[in-house]
Amino acid sequence: MSRLTTSKISDRVYLIDTLAIGDRNTVAAYLLKGSKLALVDVGYASSADVVLAGLKELNVEPSDVDYLIPTHVHLDHGGGTGHLLERMPKAKVIAQERGVPHLIDPSRLVQSATSVFGEEMIRRFGTPKEVPAERITAVGEEMHLELGGLSLTAIHSPGHAPHQISVYVEEEKVLLAADAVGIMYPSLGVLIPTTPPPSLNPEQLSSTAEKLSQLDPKLLLAPHFGVRTDPKRVLAETTVKTNEWVAETREMKKRGLSADAIAAELKSGVLREAGLQAGDFPRYADVSVRTNVMGIMHYLEKNP
Numbered sequence: 001m002s003r004l005t006t007s008k009i010s011d012r013v014y015l016i017d018t019l020a021i022g023d024r025n026t027v028a029a030y031l032l033k034g035s036k037l038a039l040v041d042v043g044y045a046s047s048a049d050v051v052l053a054g055l056k057e058l059n060v061e062p063s064d065v066d067y068l069i070p071t072h073v074h075l076d077h078g079g080g081t082g083h084l085l086e087r088m089p090k091a092k093v094i095a096q097e098r099g100v101p102h103l104i105d106p107s108r109l110v111q112s113a114t115s116v117f118g119e120e121m122i123r124r125f126g127t128p129k130e131v132p133a134e135r136i137t138a139v140g141e142e143m144h145l146e147l148g149g150l151s152l153t154a155i156h157s158p159g160h161a162p163h164q165i166s167v168y169v170e171e172e173k174v175l176l177a178a179d180a181v182g183i184m185y186p187s188l189g190v191l192i193p194t195t196p197p198p199s200l201n202p203e204q205l206s207s208t209a210e211k212l213s214q215l216d217p218k219l220l221l222a223p224h225f226g227v228r229t230d231p232k233r234v235l236a237e238t239t240v241k242t243n244e245w246v247a248e249t250r251e252m253k254k255r256g257l258s259a260d261a262i263a264a265e266l267k268s269g270v271l272r273e274a275g276l277q278a279g280d281f282p283r284y285a286d287v288s289v290r291t292n293v294m295g296i297m298h299y300l301e302k303n304p
């Protein structure tokens with residue numbers, strides 16, 4: 001890897017761009033360095049080598065890593081867990097208890113993701129490897145973890161997915177918010193929700209945002225993508241935008257619009273807000289919008 005994929009956020013916090021299916025600035029992993037080392041989110045299975053190269057750039061050997069913390073089991077966050085573990089002899093996995101069965105046996109998760117993204121995309125994302133159960137510690141509502149000089153709290157953060165945690169770093173007042181916050185691709189410049197199928201719950205998403213806001217974080221690290229200095233605003237905007245997209249989709253669905261037509265409408269709203277022309281809309285953002293509509297439609301089947 002000739003190009004730099006990492007950036008320093010503080011002496012103890014680093015970003016690794018996982019270069020998801022070849023795209024920069026879309027899926028981040030974060031390295032937390034106390035006397036022990038933790039990697040929060042690991043990217044797609046197909047990004048495992050990029051993540052290892054990123055760690056090397058930060059002078060971290062795979063055998064130095066103590067914890068892998070996939071914030072949830074969606075393939076862009078937890079997909080590479082099993083692949084990396086094979087290279088990291090002492091690493092343990094910290095994950096929300098509802099996600100644990102999918103780390104141990106990813107087959108249902110892969111099946112569900114294939115129905116959303118199609119086989120070609122799944123091939124590009126890579127297939128997760130099974131994670132040995134004895135290497136996983138499950139998080140319920142909350143769990144504290146000492147890295148030596150850094151105290152982490154893993155916090156159950158449902159809404160986007162029931163098996164999601166975010167991570168708060170006490171000493172740095174940094175919140176690694178997982179997909180409890182919307183997507184903020186630097187190329188787009190505006191926040192869009194992240195509401196994929198199959199278990200979106202907007203009410204929970206909003207109470208999670210409220211709960212995380214009360215931590216009063218100074219810095220927010222988003223998986224999609226990067227550092228924000230206005231965490232409370234991002235969390236509040238995520239709730240507002242998610243509710244707007246759900247309401248707009250509900251209304252368009254009632255008018256009989258197809259998922260494609262709804263996605264096109266929402267996309268033109270994003271283009272207007274971002275001040276971009278249709279041709280400037282990034283391909284990966286296009287995928288995000290379509291996936292969001294699928295998730296909201298799925299939610300509306302049960303909550304018309």
Ligand SMILES: [Zn+2]
Pocket residue numbers: 074076077179223224
């Ligand atoms: Zn994600």
